[in-house]
Amino acid sequence: MKQHVQWFVYSILSLFSISLVSAQEKAIPVFENGEAQIVEAFNNTKDWIRHDLWVETTFDTDGDGKMDRMHVAVTRPKQTDTEGLKLPIVYESSPYYAGVAGEVDGLFWNVNHELGEEEKPRTKVEVKRTGERPIISNSQIRTWVPRGYIVVHSSSPGTGLSQGAPTVGGINESLAPKAVIDWLNGRAKGYTTPDGNETVEAFWSTGKVGMTGTSYNGTIPLAAATTGVEGLEAIIPVAPNTSYYHYYRSNGLVRSPGGYLGEDIDVLYDFIHSGDESKRAYNNRTVRDTEMKNGMDRVTGDYNDFWAGRDYLNQMKPMTAALLMSHGFNDWNVMPEHSYRIYQAAKDMGLPVQIYYHQFGHGGPPPMSMMNRWFTHYLHGVNNGVENDAKAWIVRENDDRLKPTAYEDYPNPDAKHITLHLGKGGKTAGRLTPIPAKKQGQETLVDDATVSGIDLAQASESKKRLLYTLPTLTEDLHISGLAKISVTLASSKPAANLSVWLVSLPWNGEKGAKITDNIITRGWADPQNHKSISESEPLKPSKFYTVNFDLQPDDQVIPKGQHIGLMIFSSDNQYTILPKPGTELTIDLDKTTLQLPIVGGKDALEKAIK
Structure with missing residues (x-):
């Protein structure tokens, strides 16, 4: 009897030991000095699982009587299938993934005229869509997947294989990424096809999402955050356009962004409208040729309801996401006021904030270490003290862009x-x-x-x-x-x-x-x-x-x-x-x-x- 008991105990211990070894062999995120490290088990690109789907939104902007669906692509480590691993998400959305219109004569408004004078019509263009399924974009993937994140991309409304109409700052461009985040949290439906009923679930998601991107791709994280969507924990916008009025006007003046003399909001609409060709006539008629034509006002340059609806400063009250803002002081395309105004408002709201400014032009994300600490804390829940770091990081004039100087705040309190x-x-x-x-x-x-x-x-x-x-x-x-x-x-x-x-x-x-x-x-x-x-x-x-x-x-x-x-x-x-x-x-x-x-x-x- 004693031998049977000993054998039973030995068997239980052996099974426990095997289970423990198996658990230890499972790939999990690794953190050192408050930053997510590259994990070799996540680093083999051949093992990554890549698939796409369509997430249903709460709006119909292309007039077909059905809720628009956004095209979404997912890249994740194989362990999310083989080992039941759940991971947080780094998400980037863009209107540019499927290509843009080429610049042709007359695409921009002709600015050679007297002030207040009605301008001649400009040339309208069509985008030839590019790209293949299931990959929408490869951005962010090599940076974040090996460090224990899932990377998600989506094309914004009316671009690529996403349904709907581009509105260039309209409410659908906020609600579209919200729907994707809702899907990542089990609150919205994803489908295997743009029109079918077979569903897809994000069983591999922890529900915690961070967004980032540059320029328009940096605007969309802020747009999503202004909805207050649950699960969007942190955003890192880089050179974001936070107000289309401030992008195309200045203190009542019709003013072009640097390098694009004569561009305006309707030009950008044409530039990005790469969605379903069969829906373009309706979209053009309702958005570009009605809403934009009646609201943009190139005669007086005044701020009005049209522009107020495309100013994210007016929509920040629901925002809860932690904000790490990045911009160049010499960005004369999306000018540095765009980041400044949102940073100040988020700070006044009591949100976790940091701002990184460099001395160069358009674009330029914060150093990888800053972004890593931000996402490690807010997405993985690691207590690395990032919320206690200096609020402002300024690259001095002759310094490397990746070596900013820490300051108590911006503007300098002194x-x-x-x-x-x-x-x-x-x-x-x-x-x-x-x-x-x-x-x-x-x-x-x-x-x-x-x-x-x-x-x-x-x-x-x-x-x-x-x-x-x-x-x-x-x-x-x-x-x-x-x-x-x-x-x-x-x-x-x-x-x-x-x-x-x-x-x-x-x-x-x-x-x-x-x-x-x-x-x-x-x-x-x-x-x-x-x-x-x-x-x-x-x-x-x-x-x-x-x-x-x-x-x-x-x-x-x-x-x-x-x-x-x-x-x-x-x-x-x-x-x-x-x-x-x-x-x-x-x-x-x-x-x-x-x-x-x-x-x-x-x-x-x-x-x-x-």
Whole structure:
């Protein structure tokens, strides 16, 4: 009897031991120093399971009487099938995956006309869809799957094999990724085909989702987060467009994104509309040729209900996702205000936030370590202390983009706005000084869009711009935050462009010069909107109006030996409508000021210009 008992105990222990060994051999995510590590068992691309499906949404935007379904692709480690492993998801959505329209003559609006003038119709284009099933995109996969994540992609409404219509910031572009996240949490239905009834379940999902992407692909994570969808734990938007008004307008002015003179929201619609060809006529008629045509208003540039509905700042109240924002201070396509305004709002809401700014142009995600810590904490639940890290990470001017400097916050808490005043002499270089001087009078510039802002900034003398400079810096001067301009002006015509650049002089015209060597920040406004960006009125010639607006956010150390210059001119031939030369703007010097956010405030400025 004793032998039988011993054998039984031995058998139980052996089975337990085998089970324990088996459990130890199972592949699981590994974390070191608060970051997910590459796990060899997840790293063999041949073992990855890749499949696609269609997730049903709660909207019908292509008018066929059926809820639109979004095309979704999944890439996951084989262990999610063979070992029952459940993992969190890194999700990217885009309107670009199936290709975009080529640029043809007339695609963009013709900006060579007088302000307020009705423009001639532009050329409409069709997208030829590209791509194969089941792979929508390969982005994010090699980064995150080996580290213990599942990667999901989806094409946004009306693009690729996703049904519906693109709306360029409409509510369906928020509800589409919400539906995918709902499916990942078992709250929405996924199907094997776009029109069939065979369902697909995300049995391998923990339900915790992080989203990321760049530009439009960075906008969609924010759009999803504004729905408050449960399961979206964290987002890392890179250079996101957070307001289509701020992308295509500026303080009441019709202003193009840098590099795309004449682009507008209807152009972007045509550019991305790669969905079902049989639905395009309906989509074009209802979205582009009705909603957009009636709402976008290229005549006044005013902010209205159409634009308010495509401004994610207005929709943030339900948001709960942790936000790691990334942008370039010299991104003149999607300008840095887009990230700044959302970061400030999320911080005010008490959400976990960090912001990463670099000194380069469009795009540029945070260092991998930052993203890894963010997703490790919020998706895997590892207590790595990321929520206690510095809120702001700024890449200094001559540093590697992947080696930012940590700061308590952005703008730098030690920055104070110092009011600077103008002294006469702007055709050459008038004074910019913290000491106001009375009776400086008025100075006039003549608009000429044939001359670039770059050439105007380098001109030793010009009647086409007014320039005012601080004395040569004897110490480095650190600027952090929003410079604020108040211009009191009169126009010779009922409408005029107003452009303002803050520049570092002398201009470095050498080949390979960094943008930070020359341009500090910029801003544009329509004087007709001096009361409000939602209300414009024709200017009475010779009557003075005061226009107040912010320049683009910046954090820059201006080196000693340079001058900081305020340049005021009219049409900016890289960004604005381009009327015929000749409009005169007269500036009241006594009533025009610049508020510059200087780290160290008045003391730092006085030390730098003594």
